[in-house]
Each structure stands twice: as C-alpha cells, then as structure tokens.
Amino acid sequence: MQAAKALTLEDLTSFCIRRGFFLPTGRIYGGIRGFYDYGPLGAEMRKEILDDWWYYFVRRRSDVVGIHGAIITHPKTWEASGHVESFFDYLVTCRKCGKDYRADQLLEDLGFRLQTPTLDAISRVIRENDVRCPECGGELSEPQPFNLMFVTYVGPKRGAASEAYLRPETAQLIFTNFKDIYYTMGMKLPFGIAQVGEVFRNEISPRGFLFRLRQFTQMEIEYFVNPKKANECPFFDEVAGMTVQLLTAEQQERGEGEPLRITLAEAWECGYIGSQWHAYWIGESLRWLVRIGLSPHRLRVREHVKGELAHYAVQTFDVEYYFHFMGWKEIEGISNRGDYDLSRHQQFSGKTMAVEDGGELVIPHVIEPSFGLERIILALLTEAYRLEAGRPLLALNPRVAPVKVAVFPIVAKPDFVRKAREIYAMVKEHFTAIYEEKGTIGRRYYDADEMGVPFAVTIDGRTLEDDTVTVRFRDTKEQVRVPVSELVSTLRDLMARWDEVSRRRAAAPASEQSL
RNA sequence: GCGGCCGUAGUCUAGUCUGGUAGGACGCCGGCCUGCCACGCCGGAGAUCCCGGGUUCGAAUCCCGGCGGCCGCACCA
Numbered sequence: 001m002q003a004a005k006a007l008t009l010e011d012l013t014s015f016c017i018r019r020g021f022f023l024p025t026g027r028i029y030g031g032i033r034g035f036y037d038y039g040p041l042g043a044e045m046r047k048e049i050l051d052d053w054w055y056y057f058v059r060r061r062s063d064v065v066g067i068h069g070a071i072i073t074h075p076k077t078w079e080a081s082g083h084v085e086s087f088f089d090y091l092v093t094c095r096k097c098g099k100d101y102r103a104d105q106l107l108e109d110l111g112f113r114l115q116t117p118t119l120d121a122i123s124r125v126i127r128e129n130d131v132r133c134p135e136c137g138g139e140l141s142e143p144q145p146f147n148l149m150f151v152t153y154v155g156p157k158r159g160a161a162s163e164a165y166l167r168p169e170t171a172q173l174i175f176t177n178f179k180d181i182y183y184t185m186g187m188k189l190p191f192g193i194a195q196v197g198e199v200f201r202n203e204i205s206p207r208g209f210l211f212r213l214r215q216f217t218q219m220e221i222e223y224f225v226n227p228k229k230a231n232e233c234p235f236f237d238e239v240a241g242m243t244v245q246l247l248t249a250e251q252q253e254r255g256e257g258e259p260l261r262i263t264l265a266e267a268w269e270c271g272y273i274g275s276q277w278h279a280y281w282i283g284e285s286l287r288w289l290v291r292i293g294l295s296p297h298r299l300r301v302r303e304h305v306k307g308e309l310a311h312y313a314v315q316t317f318d319v320e321y322y323f324h325f326m327g328w329k330e331i332e333g334i335s336n337r338g339d340y341d342l343s344r345h346q347q348f349s350g351k352t353m354a355v356e357d358g359g360e361l362v363i364p365h366v367i368e369p370s371f372g373l374e375r376i377i378l379a380l381l382t383e384a385y386r387l388e389a390g391r392p393l394l395a396l397n398p399r400v401a402p403v404k405v406a407v408f409p410i411v412a413k414p415d416f417v418r419k420a421r422e423i424y425a426m427v428k429e430h431f432t433a434i435y436e437e438k439g440t441i442g443r444r445y446y447d448a449d450e451m452g453v454p455f456a457v458t459i460d461g462r463t464l465e466d467d468t469v470t471v472r473f474r475d476t477k478e479q480v481r482v483p484v485s486e487l488v489s490t491l492r493d494l495m496a497r498w499d500e501v502s503r504r505r506a507a508a509p510a511s512e513q514s515l
Numbered sequence: 516g517c518g519g520c521c522g523u524a525g526u527c528u529a530g531u532c533u534g535g536u537a538g539g540a541c542g543c544c545g546g547c548c549u550g551c552c553a554c555g556c557c558g559g560a561g562a563u564c565c566c567g568g569g570u571u572c573g574a575a576u577c578c579c580g581g582c583g584g585c586c587g588c589a590c591c592a
Contacts, residue, residue, distance in 0.1 A: 010585065018526055018542095030565060030582050086592065091516090148592085169592075204516065204590055212591075310592045333592095391553065410550055442552035449552095458551065470551075477552070 009325045012381060013209045015392060019450060021045065021381070021402075022210065034206030034214030036374075041451060044402035044432060045377060046217075049292065050196055052399055053219050053371070056288050057194055064192035064221060065185050069173025071198065072152065072164050080348035081172045081341065082311045083149060083165075090122055090143035103143045107131070150200045166200035171368060174222045175341040182355055189357040189364055190233075190277070192223035196373075210374040211329065217373035223281060224364035226357045227339070230275035231268075239283025240265035245300035248272050252305050259300050272303070274315045278336050281369045282317055285332055289319065293380055293397030298322040312340040321379040331375040337366040384452060394452030395475050395502075398495045404431040405491060406448040410460040412437040420459040423469065423484060427457065430488050449474050454498075455491060475502050 016022045020039035024031035038046055058066045078084045090103040103122045112125050122143045125131065131140060150166040153159070167173065174193045181193055196219045206212045245259040246267055262272075268279040282301055290296055304316040312335070319332040342353040342363050354361040384394045398404055407424040409416035417437055424435040434453070436444050441458065448456050456472040462481075463469050469487060470479045471494075482490045494501055 008585095013584090014526075024583080027583095031584085033583070081592095083592075201592085207585095207591095308591095312592080389553085408551095413550090416550090440549065440551090440553075440555095443554090445551080446553045456552095460550070472551080479551080 007325065007382075007385060009209055009323075012325075012378075012385060015385070016042070016209075016381065034203055034212070036210065036213065041402040042377070045380075045396075045400055046373065048400045048402065049373065049376065049380075050217075050219070052292060053288065054194070054196065056291070057192075057219075057221055057284075061192075063190065064194050064223075065181065065187070066194045066196075067174065067177060067181065069167070069170060069177070069195060069197065071167055071200075072154065073167060073173060073176065075164050076348060077172050077176055077345075078149065078165050078168075080344045081175075082344065083168055083172075086311050092122075092126070092140045092143050148202050150202050167197075168201050169199055169370075170195045170197045170218045170220050171222060171337075171341070171370070174220070175345055178222075178224070178342060178345075179351070179353060179355075189355065189362075190223065190225040190229070192221045194219075194221045196220075208326065210378045211326075213374060216375075219371040219373055221281075221369050222337075223277065223367045223369075225275075225277050225367065226362050227365040228362070229357075230277055230365060233276045233280045235284075236265075236268075236276050236280050239280055239287070242283050242286065244282070244286065245297075246272060247300060247302040249303040249305045252303070259302075273317070274336060275367070277367050278315065278317075278334065281367050282319070282334055285319060285334060285369050285371070289332070289376070292376075292400050294321060294383055298383070300328060302328070310335070312337050314338040314340075321375075321382075323379070323382055325382075329375070330372075331379050332369065332371045335368045335370070337368050339363045339365050341366065388449075391446055391450065393449040393474070396452035396454070398454045398498050401452045401454055402432065403434050403448075403451055403453045404455065404495070405433040406444070406453045406456045407433060407435045408441060408444050408456060408458050409437050410441050410458055415464060416459050419463055423457065423459060423487070426484075427488065427491070431491065445472065455494065457487065473501065 017024070017039075019041060021042035023037045023039050025035040025037045026032050054066065058064050075084075092103045092106065103126075107122065107125055112129070112131075126140055126143075149168050152164055152166060153162045154164045155162050174195055178193070181187065197217065198215055199218050200215050203212055203214050206214055210216075240263065242264050243261055244264060244267065246262050247257075247259040251258075251260070260267075260272075262270075264273070264279045264283045267273045268276055273279040273282065286296070286299060286301075289299060298321055300320050300322070302318050302320050304313070304318065309316060314336040316333055316335040318330040319334065320328040321331045322328050345351075346353040346363070354363050356362075357364075380396065380400060381394070384396045386393055386395060394401075396402075405427050407420055407427055409420035420437065421435065424433060427433045434448070434451075436447070438444075439447075445456055452474075454474045456474070458470045458472065460470065463484070467484045468481050469484055470481050471487075471490065472479045473494075480490075
C-alpha cells in the first residue's frame with residue numbers, strides 16, 4: 001500500500017496540461033515563466049466564465065455598461081494613475097561579486113530612512129555614506145530602475161519619446177474614458193462601467209501555476225457613486241441578509257485568524273465595511289462566485305491591513321478562496337478607490353471629471369470589484385476535481401463546463417453510428433458537444449467525466465425502435481430515457497435546475513479525497 | 516533574485532551513485548471483439564534522455580553555464 005497523498009497543485013497542473021486546459025507557452029522551446037496558453041478545454045471554459053460574468057454584471061443590469069479598452073494607451077495615463085511612480089523599484093548590483101539588491105530595502109536594512117526612494121535620493125545616500133555590498137564589501141553600481149510594467153515602443157523609433165507600457169490593469173481605461181461614456185450613454189449616478197481584458201505585469205517571480213502570471217485576465221467594474229450618497233444603495237436589500245465570513249483589519253492586527261460570521265447588513269452597520277455600496281458589491285460578487293460553482297464555506301472576505309493597501313485605496317477587501325494545498329488566497333479584490341483616479345486624471349489632463357448629480361457638481365467615488373479570471377478558473381478546477389475509483393472527474397457546474405454534452409452510440413455499428421451522428425448534429429446547434437464512437441461505452445463515459453461533461457447521451461437498440469435516448473448524469477451516474485424530440489429542451493431544463501439535479505452527488509469534496 | 520530539490524516518448528516512470536548509444540505502464544494509430552459504466556485480443560508508431568559547452572575511446576549518467584518546474588525566503592498595485 002502506498003501512503004495516501006492529498007491532491008497537490010502539481011497534480012492539478014499536470015492534469016490541466018494532460019487534458020488540454022492549459023499549456024505552458026512556447027513549451028517546445030522550454031517555456032517562459034509566468035505565461036500560459038489556454039488549450040481547447042481551457043479556451044471553452046474561459047469563454048463560458050467570461051460570458052456569464054458579462055451577462056450577470058452587465059447585460060442583466062441597467063446601471064452598468066461595458067467597454068473594451070486598448071492594451072497600449074497614452075503613457076500619461078500611467079503617470080496619472082501612480083503606476084509609473086509606484087511600479088518602479090531600484091536594483092543595485094555589487095561590482096565585485098555581482099549580487100543584486102533592492103536598493104530601498106538594502107538601505108532600510110542598514111538603518112537609512114528614505115522619505116521617498118527616488119533615484120537621486122538612493123544614489124546620494126549610497127555615495128555620501130559609502131554603502132558597500134554586505135556580502136563582500138565591494139563597490140555598488142548606480143541604482144537601476146526595475147519596472148514592473150512591460151515597456152514597448154510605439155512607431156519605428158526607439159527612445160524615451162516613443163516609450164509606452166502594456167497596461168498593468170484594465171481600470172485606467174475606464175477612468176480615462178469616464179467622461180465620454182457618461183455623455184455618450186447618457187449615464188446618471190450611480191452607474192458602473194465594466195471591462196474584461198488581458199493585463200501585463202513583469203512579476204519578479206511568477207509562481208503557483210495560474211496563481212501568479214505575467215499575463216492574466218481581469219474582469220472589472222468601476223462603479224461610480226456620489227460620495228454624499230455612499231450609503232444609499234437602492235439594491236442593498238438584495239444582499240443585506242447574506243452571511244459572510246469576514247476577517248477585518250482590526251482582527252488581523254490583533255493576531256486573530258478566525259473570521260466573523262456576520263450578515264452584510266451587520267458588517268455595514270457596525271462600520272466594518274465603510275460604505276453601503278461597498279458592502280453591496282461584496283455581496284453581489286459572492287453571489288456570482290457561488291453561481292458558477294464555488295462553495296460558500298470556502299469563500300471569505302478579508303480586509304487589507306494598513307501596510308497592504310494600494311496607493312489608491314481607501315479600503316480594500318479581498319475575496320479569498322480556500323485552496324487546500326495553499327490555504328486562503330485572493331481571487332478577487334474589491335476596493336474603495338475614493339476619488340483618487342478621477343482626481344488624478346483631472347489634474348494630469350486638465351479636464352474636469354466632475355459630473356452633475358442632484359443639482360451639484362461632484363467627482364464620483366469609485367467602488368471597484370476586480371476579478372482575476374485565471375485565479376477563479378484555478379479555484380473552480382480545485383473545487384471540481386475529485387477521484388472516483390482512482391479516476392479523475394471534474395464536477396464542474398454546467399454554466400462553466402467546457403463541454404456540456406457527449407453523444408455516444410452504444411456500439412459502433414452503422415445503424416447506431418448514423419443515428420448518433422444525426423443526434424450529435426442536432427445537439428451541437430444548442431450546446432458545446434463532443435461525439436465519440438470508439439472504445440467501450442464505460443470508457444467513453446469516464447473520458448467525458450474527466451473533461452467535466454455533465455451529460456452523456458447514448459443511442460442504443462431502443463433508439464431505433466422508439467426514438468428515445470438515455471441521458472446520463474456525470475455526478476450521480478443515474479440515467480433517464482427521453483424522446484429525441486424532447487432532448488434539447490430536457491437538457492436545457494436540467495442545466496437550469498442544476499443545483500437540484502446535482503444535490504444527490506455522493507462524492508466528498510476534493511480536500512477530503514486521497515490519491 | 517537567493518537557498519534546497521528536480522527535468523528520460525503525449526503522460527507517469529526504471530536506469531544516474533558504480534559511464535558502454537534507453538526498459539516498462541498508461542495513452543495513441545490499425546485490425547478484431549464488444550450492447551450501459553476504464554483496465555478483452557493481435558499488430559504498430561512514438562525519445563533532440565530540457566538546452567549548450569566540457570571531461571572521456573565512449574555521457575541520460577561526471578563537471579560548468581543556461582532554461583524550465585516544485586518548496587522555502589524575499590517580493591506581491
């Protein structure tokens with residue numbers, strides 16, 4: 001007997017690569033850290049999640065519109081946003097032993113206090129105090145800026161004048177377009193602008209499969225409210241009664257790790273969450289995360305402590321998911337950005353960002369739910385992955401499953417094959433579907449289970465007699481027989497009632513499984 | 516970026532210490548068999564042994580450098 005071993009991130013990584021969810025980019029050349037390509041199943045899953053997000057947060061609502069911004073935009077954007085300033089670190093290299101140090105950190109370790117770690121300040125402190133390499137005593141190089149934004153050049157000439165950045169967040173495209181959207185769409189406060197897209201961060205050390213990437217996808221909403229009406233959210237009733245696990249900054253500063261179990265109404269009334277709109281967006285976010293298949297008990301809301309707050313943030317809560325192999329990790333950040341961004345763009349562009357509300361001009365305050373798509377996919381796969389009799393099965397919610405239906409002739413005889421292909425063609429018009437005729441029927445069911453296909457349709461001898469097929473459920477293995485004429489509507493109905501259909505699933509959560 | 520461990524067909528892996536041009540399993544392809552839950556039979560293809568350099572008559576194996584991965588530290592808008 002081999003010792004039982006819990007599912008690890010490595011197991012999940014190799015499962016994803018083997019089944020074609022993700023591939024390390026440029027793999028035939030050895031790959032490149034922090035970048036992954038989506039394979040066929042991953043690409044389908046990504047699209048399902050994106051579509052559902054867009055439906056839930058944009059199309060379903062009348063107060064949110066969507067945009068799709070450019071990846072390279074005017075460089076001034078990133079000066080105004082504070083990214084140029086706070087995305088730079090400085091490296092100094094020992095001229096003798098070649099070791100690199102982060103300049104501000106080295107100086108701090110040696111007891112020097114810098115108000116602002118600018119190039120000049122660092123350089124001066126090093127020179128005036130004859131700071132040397134702590135390892136070998138060698139002379140240090142001039143500080144080199146290390147930019148966490150990817151730099152590129154616009155046009156044929158390389159140089160300072162043509163320098164531009166790949167966007168490190170989608171939010172700024174919303175802020176720079178704010179006034180135009182406000183006018184062209186005739187928006188009135190409060191309202192939101194949503195955007196989905198790729199962002200790029202030149203991380204020093206990408207880690208954890210999909211967890212820290214250099215290119216990833218954000219799904220963001222910037223929701224603009226009149227600061228005087230920060231506590232007048234007309235939708236608050238929809239989430240007020242939701243109980244959440246909340247870990248406040250205060251608790252963390254006291255060293256407490258056990259979150260409060262508290263309703264959003266209480267969390268707001270007690271002042272843990274600073275504004276009603278902020279509490280509303282926390283609730284609405286959690287509802288969507290549960291809707292696509294994450295368990296409420298594995299989701300908690302953790303407030304950023306002081307040192308953790310971003311340069312723009314008034315108050316931030318992370319929605320964290322419990323990954324049993326690495327603990328609680330952020331999958332979404334929900335920040336109150338105040339008027340930081342709009343004020344900065346007003347200042348840098350010289351154009352007013354104030355809009356009219358209730359007879360006065362205001363610069364709106366912003367609540368920003370920002371979802372990391374790849375982290376959410378990682379959470380969904382972690383939650384869905386389980387072993388049944390030694391074989392992997394993905395119990396994905398049909399909303400996000402890359403393939404919804406598998407169609408099989410029970411054996412590959414011409415009559416069955418002909419009928420099965422006919423049914424496959426019909427099903428494919430309505431759902432993402434696959435067809436397979438090779439191998440035993442059990443084998444094909446298990447392969448489909450591994451891809452997370454919720455329903456398998458089988459054509460057998462009876463189909464040719466009375467035009468019915470069996471529909472098999474991935475999670476319970478139970479089957480129902482339905483007329484071909486009602487197949488599509490039955491499948492649609494089963495997906496709509498999924499929570500009920502899957503309630504009987506017997507398998508334990510992945511964290512309690514062993515390999 | 517630092518330290519430790521690691522890199523062999525699509526996947527998992529034997530072989531590495533004690534150098535003699537790679538073996539298995541799963542998967543894949545072709546054929547047969549199969550009538551509701553993987554692991555029936557026969558045949559076959561598939562390996563720059565991560566990359567580059569060095570030592571050697573000879574390197575998957577030893578040495579150096581690089582790339583990539585995992586863990587820890589640091590970093591994390």
